[in-house]
Amino acid sequence: MAESHHVLIVDDDGETRELLARYLGRNGYTVSVAGDGDEMEARLAQDPPVDLIVLDLMLPGRDGLDLTRAIRVRSSVPIVMLTARGDDTDRIVGLEIGADDYLPKPFNPRELLARIRTVLRRAGRSPDSLPVQRNRLRFAGWEIDLAARDLVSPAGVNVPLSAGEFDLLAALVEHPRQVLSRDELLDLTRGRVAAPFDRSVDVQIGRLRRRLEDDPRDPRLIKTVRGGGYMLAAPVEAA
Amino acid sequence: MAESHHVLIVDDDGETRELLARYLGRNGYTVSVAGDGDEMEARLAQDPPVDLIVLDLMLPGRDGLDLTRAIRVRSSVPIVMLTARGDDTDRIVGLEIGADDYLPKPFNPRELLARIRTVLRRAGRSPDSLPVQRNRLRFAGWEIDLAARDLVSPAGVNVPLSAGEFDLLAALVEHPRQVLSRDELLDLTRGRVAAPFDRSVDVQIGRLRRRLEDDPRDPRLIKTVRGGGYMLAAPVEAA
DNA sequence: ACAATCTGTTACATAAGGTTACATTTATTT
DNA sequence: AAATAAATGTAACCTTATGTAACAGATTGT
Numbered sequence: 001m002a003e004s005h006h007v008l009i010v011d012d013d014g015e016t017r018e019l020l021a022r023y024l025g026r027n028g029y030t031v032s033v034a035g036d037g038d039e040m041e042a043r044l045a046q047d048p049p050v051d052l053i054v055l056d057l058m059l060p061g062r063d064g065l066d067l068t069r070a071i072r073v074r075s076s077v078p079i080v081m082l083t084a085r086g087d088d089t090d091r092i093v094g095l096e097i098g099a100d101d102y103l104p105k106p107f108n109p110r111e112l113l114a115r116i117r118t119v120l121r122r123a124g125r126s127p128d129s130l131p132v133q134r135n136r137l138r139f140a141g142w143e144i145d146l147a148a149r150d151l152v153s154p155a156g157v158n159v160p161l162s163a164g165e166f167d168l169l170a171a172l173v174e175h176p177r178q179v180l181s182r183d184e185l186l187d188l189t190r191g192r193v194a195a196p197f198d199r200s201v202d203v204q205i206g207r208l209r210r211r212l213e214d215d216p217r218d219p220r221l222i223k224t225v226r227g228g229g230y231m232l233a234a235p236v237e238a239a
Numbered sequence: 240m241a242e243s244h245h246v247l248i249v250d251d252d253g254e255t256r257e258l259l260a261r262y263l264g265r266n267g268y269t270v271s272v273a274g275d276g277d278e279m280e281a282r283l284a285q286d287p288p289v290d291l292i293v294l295d296l297m298l299p300g301r302d303g304l305d306l307t308r309a310i311r312v313r314s315s316v317p318i319v320m321l322t323a324r325g326d327d328t329d330r331i332v333g334l335e336i337g338a339d340d341y342l343p344k345p346f347n348p349r350e351l352l353a354r355i356r357t358v359l360r361r362a363g364r365s366p367d368s369l370p371v372q373r374n375r376l377r378f379a380g381w382e383i384d385l386a387a388r389d390l391v392s393p394a395g396v397n398v399p400l401s402a403g404e405f406d407l408l409a410a411l412v413e414h415p416r417q418v419l420s421r422d423e424l425l426d427l428t429r430g431r432v433a434a435p436f437d438r439s440v441d442v443q444i445g446r447l448r449r450r451l452e453d454d455p456r457d458p459r460l461i462k463t464v465r466g467g468g469y470m471l472a473a474p475v476e477a478a
Numbered sequence: 479a480c481a482a483t484c485t486g487t488t489a490c491a492t493a494a495g496g497t498t499a500c501a502t503t504t505a506t507t508t
Numbered sequence: 509a510a511a512t513a514a515a516t517g518t519a520a521c522c523t524t525a526t527g528t529a530a531c532a533g534a535t536t537g538t
Contacts, residue, residue: 076265100265110467114420122266147416148472149462160457162494163465199516200496206518207495217517226504226515401484438526439486445528446485456527465494465525 005120006030006048010040010067011056011082015193020054023109023191024116037062037070050077052120054112055099057083064099072098078119080112109191137173140221140234142212146170164189165208168201172222176236181229205230244359245269245287249279249306250295250321259293262348263355276301276309289316291359293351294338296322307338317358319351356430376412379460379473381451385409403428404447407440411461415475420468444469 007029011017014035021031032050034040036059044050053071057064064081071077081099100119103112135146141154149166151159161169171180171188182201183194194201205224209216223233246268250256253274260270271289273279275298283289292310296303303320310316320341339358342351374385380393388405390398400408410419410427421440422433433440444463448455462472 072261078265098261098265108466110418111420114423114468118423118426147474149464149470150459150472158459163463163467164495197497199498202516203496203518206516224516403485436488437486438488441526442486442528445526448527463526 004028004030005051006032007052007054007116008032008034008040008043008050009054010034010036010059010064011054012036012059013056016056019187019191019193020109020112022187024113026188027113029116036060037067040067044071044075052078052080052116054080054082054116057081068098080115080119082107136239137236138239139173139176139232139236143239144169144173146173159211161208161211164204165211168204168208169212172230172232173236176232176234179225179228179231185229201230243267243269244290245271246291246293246355247271247273247279247282247289248293249273249275249298249303250293251275251298252295255295259348259351263352266352268355275299276306279306283310283314291317291319291355293319293321293355296320296341303338319354319358350432353426353431375478376475377478378412378415378471378475382478383408383412385412398450400447400450403443404450407443407447408451411469411471412475415471415473418464418467418470424468440469 007024009017009020009024009031010033011020012035017033017035021033024031030048032043034043038061040053040055055064055067059067062070064083068079068081071079079099081102083102083104100122101115103115137144137146143152144150151161151166151169153159167189168185171185174188180188182198185201186192186194186198205222206216209219209222212221213219221233223231225231246263248256248259248263248270250259250272251274256272256274260272263270269287271282273282277300279292279294294303294306298306301309303322307318307320310318318338320338322341340354342354376383376385382391383389390400390405390408392398406428407424410424413427419427421437424440425431425433425437444461445455448458448461451460452458460472462470464470
């Protein structure tokens with residue numbers, strides 16, 4: 001894989017910051033974070049150099065537009081601006097003063113990833129980092145190819161999974177014999193945090209079990225840890 | 240990326256000129272500016288040659304239509320015309336006398352970028368279509384020649400694809416095992432951004448699957464990632 | 479001019495994923 | 509041990525995303 005790009009996230013909300021940092025990190029980027037303009041400036045002055053900035057429009061003190069203008073005085077580093085939905089004016093102003101793209105909130109982290117890739121590609125910084133061409137793992141007789149997104153049963157049959165089921169299984173397989181909380185699983189699979197009475201993970205786990213377990217009532221592969229979360233019980237090895 | 244294209248911006252408003260110059264510059268173009276017809280003529284007479292002209296319709300002295308006619312007498316350089324919104328007549332006249340596209344003001348710079356890319360590609364000067372003699376790749380038994388634009392099935396038969404289908408497949412093959420959003424695919428294949436309820440990518444993917452997949456209902460090669468986009472599941476290697 | 483092809487749009491069917499409600503299980507308290 | 513509380517399992521429902529047939533305008537070839 002080519003050398004990873006360095007992305008700087010500037011947002012005053014710590015949770016958003018952490019979430020994006022983890023999400024982008026998982027997807028091959030080196031990530032730094034800053035909570036305001038001063039932290040951003042400090043980070044920009046350091047090594048390694050920043051390849052792209054994700055900048056929240058609404059910030060305490062100097063806002064995103066101010067900061068963009070300030071950056072543009074001395075640098076052409078690509079900027080992706082996060083804006084409140086429906087505020088076309090700000091978006092256009094943002095682009096005019098030098099942002100390279102914008103993304104209305106709330107957004108899907110995947111979408112941000114796509115924009116970042118596009119902007120970096122257009123900026124011609126370096127060729128797209130090559131995706132992992134091969135990433136196969138084996139557990140309890142099953143074989144999963146994380147790159148091709150398919151799953152083969154011990155009997156050798158290809159088992160179709162929905163996108164959500166696959167993501168969930170991938171998260172478990174990448175952390176074998178480790179209890180993952182619902183929050184962690186949501187973060188790993190959807191890049192979001194849990195809502196108050198969020199049961200979506202439980203339901204998806206149920207659906208996954210129906211496809212993987214001989215007897216979904218007595219799960220051997222995906223175990224429940226009461227008060228903790230779920231875990232993949234089998235050991236995982238490279239295939 | 241190949242050598243950058245040279246774009247000439249002709250607008251009497253200095254601020255707009257600067258904004259566009261910076262924006263296009265950031266996005267990989269070499270930019271010159273002119274404030275009126277005379278400056279434009281002067282610039283066209285110089286080196287390096289201009290690959291595309293962004294021309295404001297409303298100009299003091301000779302207007303955009305006049306200038307377009309004058310340019311067309313001796314050159315077929317692509318022209319993108321900027322017009323006031325709602326003036327259909329002018330747009331149509333502009334296109335008739337030789338502009339390649341128009342953009343109503345006020346516009347989003349990103350949109351202008353997309354138009355420029357499309358027009359350049361159409362004009363056959365885009366880096367994408369530059370002199371690659373041979374560029375063959377292999378995936379899942381298939382062989383595709385991006386330069387000759389043909390595709391050979393695992394059985395050795397040449398499979399005819401329409402231009403759009405080929406472009407789409409080429410985009411997927413050039414980013415193997417990477418989820419590409421509908422937006423990215425549109426950008427890569429058509430150089431445009433998605434309209435609100437744009438389903439054209441989905442439809443083309445469907446058509447492509449009918450030609451490549453054994454069972455289009457259970458796609459192994461071109462996978463759907465819900466909420467994400469599509470991806471080529473097979474690894475790709477040079478042939 | 480006509481036919482054939484291509485491509486985007488529309489409309490509708492299907493599928494996925496989330497939310498909710500309630501059943502069931504497990505833990506805690508009395 | 510029974511009662512209570514809390515966590516988990518899951519069916520049913522609803523919203524949204526995707527698949528695709530049918531259509532229409534545009535383009536290309538004859």
